[in-house]
Amino acid sequence: MAVVAVSASIAPLVYLYVRLSEFGIDKVLAQTLRARSFELLGNSVLLTLAVAITAISIGSFQAWLTVRTSIPGRSAFAVLAALPLAMPSYVSAYAFAALMPDFKGFWAAWLVLTIGTAPYVYLAVSAALVRSDAATEEVARSLGLGRWRVFTKVTWPSIRPAAISGAMLSALYTLSDFGAVSILSFDTFTRAIYNAYRSSFDRSAAASLAAILVAITIVLLVAEPWLRGKIVPTDSRVRKTSLIHLGWFAPIAATAALTWAALGILVPTISLVRWNLVGLSQADAGELGRALVNSISYALAGGLVAAIFGIAVSVLVVRFRSKITIALDRTIWLTHAVPGIVVALSLVFISNRLVPQLYQTSALVIIAYLILFLPNAVAAMQTPISQAPKALDEVAASLGATRLETLKRVVIPIAGPGILAGAALVALSVLKELPATLMLRETGVETLATRLWNETSVSSFAAAAPYALILVLVAGIPAWLLNRQVRQSMFNQVDLDRRLERE
Template identity: 40%
Template sequence: MLVPVGYVVATAVEIGWAELAPLIFRPRVGELLVNTVLLLVLGVPATIVLGVGGAWLVERTDLPGRRFFAVLLVAPLAIPAFVSSYGWASAIPSINGLAGGLLVATLAYSPLVYLPALATLRGLDPALEESARSLGQSSWAVFGRVILPQLRLAILGGGLVVALHLLAEYGAFAFIRFDTFTTAIVVAYQSTFAGSSAAALGVVLATLCLVLLVIEAGARGRARYARVGTGSPHPAVPARLGRATPLAIAALVVLGAAATVVPLVNVVRWLAASDPSAFEAMPAAIVQTVLLATGGAVGALLVALPVGWLSARFPGRLSRSLEAPYYVASSLPAIIVALALVTVTLRFVPALYQTAATVMAAYVVIFLPRALVSLRAGIAQVPESLEEAARSLGSAPIVARLRVTAPLLLPAVAAGGALVALGAANELTATLLLAPTGTRTLATQFWSAASAIDYPGAAPYALLLILLSVPAVALMFAQTRGGRAR
């Protein structure tokens, strides 16, 4: 898991400051830095406003059709960002640059803030809001002074995830000709293989990621958000929108249409125009996608299980120290992970270069937190007393865990594996760099056709990618219902 981090450090040391400095302090890097920073500074707040605003409207107001809008706002997660970019480029061929990148990224990634904000709102004690209203506070004052501070962790966590996605995204921005560090690294890698230019850009990009992690950790603070007791037993009284109701409905409809309807309509439009020959490579792409994604999911579960077990059953400094590198490595963009694995395999194990094993290893590094979070939560929910009871009846420890704990962990294992597999099925950057020659996944087949302006040929793969993503999105949305019963 520390290979990508070690790659960044080793690259900087190996190239040396004398050669690295001219590669970093050049006009091209300055342009990329401005583009990337503007994307973060403008895109992250936009997703926070849309995500938190949407969650508040569907959870804390008398908005008509709240159930429909609750699903509509999470639906964009089922559309990969590069497919959304494909849909918008089909609708507006002139879309490009920072404005285009902000439009596509904000629509695609705002659900990453919406989901944690929605889950937090569902778990808040309505007595806090009632107390504020009883003291004469208006609905807006209650939102700003009571609700918003309680959403701090959800906002910071969701914003960090969005920022890391923006740094790592390749396909969506390359499609609309918006240059970021990730798109430039891929171009440099393709033109000079594993040259010093791509490595220097990778050092800058990894540094940006680590800076974001430090900023988020510092902004999180030490405030406590847990309450003692069960809280108020009744649901919160929804705030009345009054005359603002039509405006709220119109805003949510426009947001939902822009994020889901535009890409879907254009996918279907190009699908109707596609030639039957576009479907010929689909069976092979489906098989290879399933095999690689399943291998990555199994690998992630096997790697995550020991640390998840230690973290849940034996919490302490040692388990936290073992767990931290998993998250640090996975926070790095997929392009850095891919470059690290290319370098390591070529230098130390050439037989693994451009093999399925290397691709699956990349999936494990990139998506490991999805498995770890699910497994850790599942293990924490299994009472140790059940194992103790089995052991008191004569069962050996391993037998007790296999017969008692393992069946109870199956839902968590299935959820973590599904999230990793579906993330791997949609992964593009690392797959393009690491996959063996002739490998065809749904994502790479889509990219091959779309980048060649064969929009009809890309449509079938785009539709399959969306359909594969629906179960994972439904699972994530269902997990937000773990708050207060309504």
């Protein structure tokens, strides 16, 4: 199954290779070495680095605040930290631009994409903090280490792999984003590629730009293992201790968290409500219902398929780590930054030449989702699967269990919350996906995202508002599921703290 997933993932690369070969090296170099290409390179790299660094800072702070501290209302802060996942970046960009017409350019794109991707880091770090042993930190403090040294020497090494995984998702999402940067008028590779495909029959410029984007992704993938570091093994008997009391810092931390929540949730919500006051009265209930059903169907199918293949890839990489499995893992990540428009065109190209029966079918759309979002599932699943003690595999084998039975009865039950989180993350991404769905869906099939884009593209903001509102509400369900485990763990820890205080 992992080989099948990798084969599907390299389809865009095969497409690019064939296209670039047809154009010839001279034409490709002429397109690549233009001043415009270097401008796009600078814009894309600068935006990606800025968003990733900010997301890892904000997401890690939110996770520490809600899991490790006793700040009042931390369960509410946990919900607020994950809620921006429910709002597609292009909806958030549309909401800000509708309120502030001059909200455009680099800083606008940085803010919107940071709001949309910081939850990736928050969820990954929260899960790592919940499973890590807080007693180790308390021992370090008892030996005289200050809070900062405890964080750098004890806490950070245990959460670093999760934090870097979240930051990688943030960076790759930024590289491949099309909707937000287009609405906010900031030129990146994705916007230039889309315009090149639509404005000309000459595909050399778009294919050349896409090749540069893939090269940037390769650089990130090469650097990622070094940045992530080694996974710190955890004891299956995790010992929880009392929460950290922030004292005078509590009001400052709460204010910072509330301010960020207001920017990411309140401001876009006000804009959506404002336009819905007009748009709901003009909405067609039948079209809304059909778009809703289609969106949910695609999301469930995409999440299920990605979960199945994600388990296969994660188990292969974690339990049978070798140069070959690492190469398979890197290949899957390689195509994650390829724009959805390129993935869609590659599938159109390959299906027409090899399997014409797949063209304009839901199966082709699901394949596109698998290519685009399998890394999301793998990133969420690898850490919990790696934290399942290998000793249990040996015990199961000694009792006569096969590897498949061990996987079903031991590994998957232990890593169940992480697997569910991966499936929910993919379902959420499918709900928000736009370019590939626009190009590959069956004729006459519309989703909430495609209807929203069709109306927004002709500046019909009132007509687009109902689709945006329903999309945000529906996407809130997997976002809530993603945060459920963290909140449940915090509630359990609150009960433990109260018992300790009574004793």
